[in-house]
Amino acid sequence: MKYTIAALVENKPGVLARVASLFRRRGFNIDSLSVGRTEREDLSRMTIVVEGDEKVVEQVTKQLNKLIDVIKVSDVTKNAVERELCLVKVNVQPEKRGEIIELANIFRARIVDVSRDSFIIEITGDEEKIEAFIDLMRQYGIKELARTGKVAMARGSKK
Amino acid sequence: MRAANALAKALVEEGVEVIFGLPGGAILEVYDALYDAGVAHITVRHEQAAVHAADGYARATGRVGVAMATSGPGATNTVTGIATAYMDSSPIVVFTGQVSTNLIGNDAFQEADITGITMPITKHNYLVTDPKKLLSVVKEAFYIASTGRPGPVLVDLPKNVTAADIEYNYPKKVVLEGYKPSYEGHIKQIEKAAELIMKSERPIILAGGGVKWSNASEELLKLAELIPAFVVTTLLGKGAIPEAHPLCLGFIGMHGSKYANYAVQESDLVIAIGCRFSDRSTGKVSEFAPNAKIIHIDIDPAEIGKNVRVDVPIVGDAKRVLSKLISYIKYKRRKEWEDKINELRRKYPLRYKKDGFKPQYVVEKVCEIYPDAIITTEVGQNQMWAAQYFKVKYPRQFITSGGLGTMGFGFPAAIGAQVAYPNKTVIDIAGDGSFFMNIQEIATCVYYSLPVRVFILNNGFLGMVRQWQQLFYRERYSATCIGCREHSFEKIAQGFGAVGMTVEKPSEVEDVLRELKDIDDPVIVDFKVDQHANVLPMVPPGKALHEVIDEEVE
Numbered sequence: 072m073k074y075t076i077a078a079l080v081e082n083k084p085g086v087l088a089r090v091a092s093l094f095r096r097r098g099f100n101i102d103s104l105s106v107g108r109t110e111r112e113d114l115s116r117m118t119i120v121v122e123g124d125e126k127v128v129e130q131v132t133k134q135l136n137k138l139i140d141v142i143k144v145s146d147v148t149k150n151a152v153e154r155e156l157c158l159v160k161v162n163v164q165p166e167k168r169g170e171i172i173e174l175a176n177i178f179r180a181r182i183v184d185v186s187r188d189s190f191i192i193e194i195t196g197d198e199e200k201i202e203a204f205i206d207l208m209r210q211y212g213i214k215e216l217a218r219t220g221k222v223a224m225a226r227g228s229k230k
Numbered sequence: 231m232r233a234a235n236a237l238a239k240a241l242v243e244e245g246v247e248v249i250f251g252l253p254g255g256a257i258l259e260v261y262d263a264l265y266d267a268g269v270a271h272i273t274v275r276h277e278q279a280a281v282h283a284a285d286g287y288a289r290a291t292g293r294v295g296v297a298m299a300t301s302g303p304g305a306t307n308t309v310t311g312i313a314t315a316y317m318d319s320s321p322i323v324v325f326t327g328q329v330s331t332n333l334i335g336n337d338a339f340q341e342a343d344i345t346g347i348t349m350p351i352t353k354h355n356y357l358v359t360d361p362k363k364l365l366s367v368v369k370e371a372f373y374i375a376s377t378g379r380p381g382p383v384l385v386d387l388p389k390n391v392t393a394a395d396i397e398y399n400y401p402k403k404v405v406l407e408g409y410k411p412s413y414e415g416h417i418k419q420i421e422k423a424a425e426l427i428m429k430s431e432r433p434i435i436l437a438g439g440g441v442k443w444s445n446a447s448e449e450l451l452k453l454a455e456l457i458p459a460f461v462v463t464t465l466l467g468k469g470a471i472p473e474a475h476p477l478c479l480g481f482i483g484m485h486g487s488k489y490a491n492y493a494v495q496e497s498d499l500v501i502a503i504g505c506r507f508s509d510r511s512t513g514k515v516s517e518f519a520p521n522a523k524i525i526h527i528d529i530d531p532a533e534i535g536k537n538v539r540v541d542v543p544i545v546g547d548a549k550r551v552l553s554k555l556i557s558y559i560k561y562k563r564r565k566e567w568e569d570k571i572n573e574l575r576r577k578y579p580l581r582y583k584k585d586g587f588k589p590q591y592v593v594e595k596v597c598e599i600y601p602d603a604i605i606t607t608e609v610g611q612n613q614m615w616a617a618q619y620f621k622v623k624y625p626r627q628f629i630t631s632g633g634l635g636t637m638g639f640g641f642p643a644a645i646g647a648q649v650a651y652p653n654k655t656v657i658d659i660a661g662d663g664s665f666f667m668n669i670q671e672i673a674t675c676v677y678y679s680l681p682v683r684v685f686i687l688n689n690g691f692l693g694m695v696r697q698w699q700q701l702f703y704r705e706r707y708s709a710t711c712i713g714c715r716e717h718s719f720e721k722i723a724q725g726f727g728a729v730g731m732t733v734e735k736p737s738e739v740e741d742v743l744r745e746l747k748d749i750d751d752p753v754i755v756d757f758k759v760d761q762h763a764n765v766l767p768m769v770p771p772g773k774a775l776h777e778v779i780d781e782e783v784e
């Protein structure tokens with residue numbers, strides 16, 4: 072199963088290396104990892120998706136907590152808002168142009184770059200939605216694909 | 231003030247008495263400051279030894295040990311020492327020189343990314359790039375090394391940072407948002423543990439190295455006598471309770487006594503304190519104490535449930551948790567269990583064949599003649615014989631590399647212990663192979679008049695490996711014979727200016743050991759013991775604690 076872990080970490084050089092080193096050393100499998108700034112200038116937030124069972128996630132959480140530069144770790148697999156952003160560069164034959172635009176609209180995706188024979192389409196959403204969209208685009212020929220990896224936040228007022 | 235001088239001053243403020251190290255270009259500013267800073271410095275002959283010595287000092291005293299090395303090769307030479315301290319949770323701070331910040335990343339002369347290299351083997355490490363942060367880093371380093379679950383911290387010091395001019399204001403307090411060890415232990419959990427203990431008919435306490443780091447021996451003894459429960463230890467837990475105490479069954483695991491291992495297997499409750507259930511201690515983990523509930527008290531939450539299933543976890547400092555736990559326990563005699571254990575003890579004593587010149591005999595005599603000495607060990611058969619036959623009296627008496635199993639640890643660790651306790655007898659029970667790994671430190675002992683004793687159980691083999699080849703690889707002794715008569719440890723010792731001796735017969739052992747009491751120099755004794763003695767009993771790797779190999783003795 073996939074678990075989503077949110078870690079609040081010091082915004083310092085080397086922290087990403089520490090986290091990555093820990094995952095490698097303990098044999099944990101990272102599915103995706105995203106890092107960015109937070110409401111506090113001195114802190115960053117990592118959203119890490121790990122593959123494994125409950126025991127693995129418990130160890131991941133505990134081992135992350137042991138890192139001095141890690142402030143707080145929470146399992147946000149359940150009851151959280153999850154989003155990912157994805158850019159797809161897709162082949163566009165003239166006769167398919169309308170069809171692709173239509174599909175993008177249905178998914179509330181945006182066409183952010185247009186050339187003679189391709190689009191870059193930007194889509195955000197949860198994993199399922201993005202997978203579904205990518206799947207649909209395959210028939211036209213995907214030239215390039217870039218995904219940010221997931222960010223997640225627990226629902227409700229609790230921090 | 232020059233940052234290097236500020237660092238030296240901070241070390242004095244931290245109460246550092248001694249640094250083990252070896253200088254070089256990138257750390258020159260610091261050494262210049264140390265010249266008249268009032269902190270002793272022991273110059274070793276190899277940086278690995280500096281770290282082991284700092285580690286030995288820490289294990290012998292409970293205080294933070296300090297080591298220092300230059301950049302590049304100096305720093306990389308510390309790696310084995312750091313990993314050794316990390317695996318056994320020993321509090322040390324290692325300072326390394328680094329090339330100046332403007333050169334970092336350029337593959338400058340003697341540049342090595344030592345913070346990158348040591349990331350997975352330190353509790354934490356720092357590369358100081360801003361001189362203004364130096365003092366807070368030093369404060370944090372000592373704090374992190376010595377609190378919570380202790381461990382090594384490395385501080386990498388670029389040359390220009392140590393040369394910079396800073397103001398001396400050593401912080402009084404440390405604030406680390408991401409580091410808040412919990413010490414107290416949850417009271418509900420402690421109550422649950424007490425309940426299990428009161429219900430148990432066959433309780434056993436498993437004490438690990440954490441008991442010693444937490445100075446919880448007194449509480450441990452109280453708890454054991456109060457329940458009453460027999461006590462087994464891990465290798466690193468040896469000495470957590472005096473081994474002559476009637477409740478103490480010694481250490482368990484691959485080379486633990488049969489009665490200690492059987493006792494664990496037959497127990498209905500294991501009260502594990504400050505240990506991490508390493509495979510060398512538990513044997514096949516799925517069959518460890520199969521009928522027992524497990525209470526696990528540890529300061530590191532990540533250790534709980536890592537290797538064995540736990541029924542009652544308690545995260546906290548052993549001393550504090552135990553002193554609370556004691557107040558819930560009432561004495562309840564468990565006659566059947568007592569009888570059972572005493573029968574196991576009678577039926578399966580530790581023993582060995584007494585023909586020839588047996589290494590075990592040497593250890594027995596050392597224990598008899600030097601019962602209060604601090605004992606360090608090397609790694610291999612020598613280590614296991616020392617653990618089996620030296621009965622430890624007090625918590626910090628027995629110092630060994632358990633987790634990493636580092637050959638070459640014992641001798642420099644003995645130097646560290648000897649520096650900490652100049653008036654105590656410090657003995658390294660060594661193997662010939664291991665002793666070669668830091669043999670150069672005889673020079674350090676001689677130079678600083680450190681009367682360390684090295685007793686080599688010289689079997690001419692990488693004996694423990696030879697034993698595995700004999701038992702598991704059809705006696706194909708590949709690369710394990712290292713010669714016995716070809717070199718002379720006696721002359722090597724003398725060449726360094728130490729006292730060297732050779733003992734060929736068991737009948738000479740006692741006299742030589744007593745004779746040494748009057749010698750103030752470092753002494754190396756070469757005991758030319760039987761070459762093919764094995765460490766028994768043995769739980770083969772991957773087997774359960776009750777599946778023991780032993781030999782007939784009669």
Ligand SMILES: Cc1ncc(C[n+]2csc(CCOP(=O)(O)OP(=O)(O)O)c2C)c(N)n1
Nearest residue numbers: 610611612637661662663664691692693694
């Ligand atoms: C640095 C290092 N290299 C290799 C080993 C593997 N090893 C474990 S025990 C051992 C033999 C040690 O020989 P010796 O010091 O003579 O001890 P003995 O077993 O003969 O008592 C070896 C090579 C190790 N533990 N450490």
Ligand SMILES: [Mg+2]
Nearest residue numbers: 661662691693
């Ligand atoms: Mg040997």
